[in-house]
Amino acid sequence: METLPRALSLDLDDTLWPIWPSIERAERALDEFLRAHCPRTAQRFPIHRMRRLRDEVATQHPHLAHDYTQQRRISLERALQESGDDVGRADDALEAFYATRNQVEFYPDAMAALARLSARWPVAALTNGNADLGRIGIQAHFRVFVSARDEGHAKPEAPIFLATCERLGVEPADVLHVGDDPLLDVVGARRAGLRSCWINRKKDSWPAGLPRPDLEFATLAGLADWLESHPDATENR
Numbered sequence: 001m002e003t004l005p006r007a008l009s010l011d012l013d014d015t016l017w018p019i020w021p022s023i024e025r026a027e028r029a030l031d032e033f034l035r036a037h038c039p040r041t042a043q044r045f046p047i048h049r050m051r052r053l054r055d056e057v058a059t060q061h062p063h064l065a066h067d068y069t070q071q072r073r074i075s076l077e078r079a080l081q082e083s084g085d086d087v088g089r090a091d092d093a094l095e096a097f098y099a100t101r102n103q104v105e106f107y108p109d110a111m112a113a114l115a116r117l118s119a120r121w122p123v124a125a126l127t128n129g130n131a132d133l134g135r136i137g138i139q140a141h142f143r144v145f146v147s148a149r150d151e152g153h154a155k156p157e158a159p160i161f162l163a164t165c166e167r168l169g170v171e172p173a174d175v176l177h178v179g180d181d182p183l184l185d186v187v188g189a190r191r192a193g194l195r196s197c198w199i200n201r202k203k204d205s206w207p208a209g210l211p212r213p214d215l216e217f218a219t220l221a222g223l224a225d226w227l228e229s230h231p232d233a234t235e236n237r
Helices: 019-037 039-043 045-062 068-083 087-101 110-120 156-170 182-191 220-229
Strands: 009-012 125-126 142-145 175-180 195-199 215-219
Touching: 009 110, 009 156, 019 039, 019 045, 019 087, 039 068, 045 068, 068 087, 110 125, 110 220, 125 156, 142 156, 156 175, 156 182, 175 182, 182 195, 195 220, 215 220
Parallel strands: 009 125, 009 175, 125 142, 175 195, 195 215
Antiparallel strands: none
């Protein structure tokens, strides 16, 4: 990459923090809530059965592929109704889940690297998930927040990338999208005309047949180091 980007677009789950530990903790929090307040649902839908129900709902509602929150709401309401518990408890149950889902554990390099990047470039959060930047405590580092749920499109579809560029006020060719997923992040960004950076924390091999990213680093700190050492880097970018 010969010239530096004017802005960055950053994936969240599995780029700043590992998502599955948070999801598993959130599932346990939901189960504890149901055991305390909706015991018939807890008995009929333990964690593994609730997970299977959510998968069934996702398959039955392909138009909600971009909206994990609505998928989970439908799943929970169905579980409550089938078990004979009060469907009105769905909101409180979802809050128990999402409060814990947003208690993330950052990768060791992530917070310092994010602070370095956001101090010098406008950064957009671009996610297919339902992380809450305010609850997590990192909202100040992002110029804009773009989610699949709000946009009605999910990565790797081009519209969500283009919406991110529009909200940043920067042309796609001048935006570097950063993420962990070869298809969703790298290929999706490339198809929409953005540049791409693969954060390859697991040191995986690049999938055969996919166009390679413009940049690849094992950590977000590696990207920050590279950008700051680039000949075009300036203090006031």
